[in-house]
Amino acid sequence: MSNDSRPGDSLETGEAQPAKKTAPTLVEKTKAESDYLRGRIVEELAGPEDHFKDATAILLKHHGIYQQDDRDHRRMLGDVRPKRQMTYEFMVRTGVPSGRITSQQFLAQLDLADRYGNGSLRLSSRQDIQMHGVAKQNLRTVLRRIHEIGLTTLASGGDVHRNVVCCPAPYRGDPVHGQIQWLASQLSSEFAPKTSAYRQIWLDDVPATHRANAAQEVAPEVEPLYGKSYLPRKFKVAIGLPGDNCADVYSQDVGLLAICRDYNVAGYNVLVGGGMGMSPSMRSTYPVLAQRMAFAEADQALDVVRAILRVFRDFGDRSDRKHSRLKYLIAHWGLDRFKSQVEQILGYVLAPPRPDEVWDIDDHVGWREQGDGRWFYGLHVPGGRIQDTAEMPLKSTLREICEGHKPTVCLTPNQGLLLCDVYWEDRLHLEDHLRRRGIKLEHDISNVRRWSGACVSLPTCPLALTESERVMPAILDHLEVELARMGLERDLFALRMTGCANGCARPYNADIGIVGRAAGRYAIYLGGRRIGDRLGNIYRDGVPLEEIVAVLLPVFAYFKQMRSEGETLGDFCYRIGCDALVAVLPE
DSSP states (O other): OOSOOOGGGSTTOOOOOOOOOOOOOHHHHHHHTSTTTTTTHHHHHTSSSSSOOHHHHHHHHHTTEEEEEOGGGOEEEOSSSOEEEOOEEEEEEEBOGGGEEOHHHHHHHHHHHHHHSSSOEEEOTTSOEEEEEEOGGGHHHHHHHHHHTTOBOTTSSSSSBOOOEEOOOOOTTOHHHHHHHHHHHHHHHHTSOOOSHHIIIIISSSOOSSGGGSSOOSSOOOOTTTOTTOOSSOBOEEEEBTTBOTTOGGGSSEEEEEEEETTEEEEEEEEEOOBOOOOTTOTTOOOBOOEEEEEEEGGGHHHHHHHHHHHHHHHSOSSOGGGOSHHHHHHHHOHHHHHHHHHHHHTSOOBOOOSOOOOOOOOOOEEEEOSSSEEEEEEOOGGGEEOBOSSOBHHHHHHHHHHHTOOEEEEOTTSOEEEEEEEHHHHHHHHHHHHHTTOOOGGGSOHHHHTEEEOOOTTTOTTOSSOOTTTHHHHHHHHHHHHHHHTOTTOOOOEEEESSTTOTTOOTTSSEEEEEEETTEEEEEEOOOTTSOSOOEEEEEEEEGGGHHHHHHHHHHHHHHHOOTTOOHHHHHHHHOHHHHHHHSOO
16 A cells, blocks of 8 residues: 555545634534533433434434434425424444444344334444434433443444444454454543443433432542543544454554564554545545554553544644544644654654555455354345345344354444354354345355445435435346456455445445435545555546446446456556546446
8 A cells, every 4th residue: 555645545635724723613512511421411301302402412422322314204294385394213323342242232232123223223334233213212211221231322423432443253263363352342441431421311210410410429520531522523443454454444543453473463553544524515625544653562552542532632623523533633734743742642752663554354254263163154234234124034033043043243344243153063053044044145145245335324314415225235236247247246346335425334445436426416436445545536426326337337348358467446447547447438
């Protein structure tokens, strides 16, 4: 990878803008006056309305709750001029550090989805579990049950340190995987908010409106790391391996690339300032890959991340949320100044990064030996959506497996899951169970489908401009047929789709990125790479949904004709360039 990944790598980008020193935003004001994330949550929770006011909805995100409007079910009201009335529901997100849970915890989440949600769960690319369709009056019941099974929704959203992404594969014979998973748990625990608001609002028998109404506390509550206003924006950390970048370290605020020597993690290359979000109408916003800042010894990693977080807390832009991510601070300051500020907090100089780079990625699909006499099976979950459909009763099948076999369940950053700790003699039973129930196994899934991803988008995401998750299957169905016809079905490339430019499914560093621009229209990006270390550029813009595959087919044909030996689709498009492709290929 080139270490010069900058805003100019994308045709959408412009120059970094310095932070504006103006009044804090409504979000900043709300956080600062919230009494450590309490606000008026309790009072509004008890009210008769089916939703919360805007300021309270801001605070709820820090508790892992997102207020949403189901646009499929808006009601038309009014006597003379009809007006749309929002149909409110809530998404509840459970954070799972390293993605590892028990069968019992997974079954409890399925039970909650059936009883209080829309009947499905969605596995996110941050190894979270999302439950959609929860009614306001059921929020407290849902959060209490999640707490009872040993999990939490706290800090799975909002302006805090989010769930740490890490390869969850249980390779027992390789100490490296255990070491990075341990660090992920340490980071998640260390940087969790310390406020007692979560317990008092959601878990206590009698919700407390503020600390004075709660049980006696020895001293006033203080967030030693976050302070009253928490962070300027979300803060994402991932831990990856050079030979398996399933955590996608270059797309994160902080990526820790494990440097392994003699089957142990010697330390980490610290990457900073990645992020996928952008606003198409603002050239000063852009997707960008993280830059290699330094090397940290294994026992320094936690302190280094803490120092980076503190710099972001103190110097990030709190006056304009479109420029408040860490990447904009680094773009404004420059990497050297940012590193110097981190070192000032640490009290020592960091070593330069090691030459190690990402060179491969694994989706962990299929059977793998754990190294302790047991096995795990990596299951592809289309769109991360666990539900029963006429074609595939995935939810009920997983319920049967968890009740019968009781595997450990690990969630992958590729929105799949691993069924772990399976004994040799149980392998065929588990595989037969999946096959009998119509679940597609490793060799039943095309490469284009295995390496695809899509955001939730419509109907519930408030930022969505157009469809994503719901239309991706039809796009894949069409592509599978055409790729087989061309003899390209064995080629490996990542195809990701989003319903807006915010990039939740990380389309900008995929071989093919499809990004929603307006209702039914998309931009197509080409030239990223499946391993995540390069941004693509816009190939076509304003493409109607029904023409996406037709626009891509000439690219595939030209790729087959002109590729070099062993060249991937992303590498080919990057080498040729999108301008040259536009000039040579028909619209």
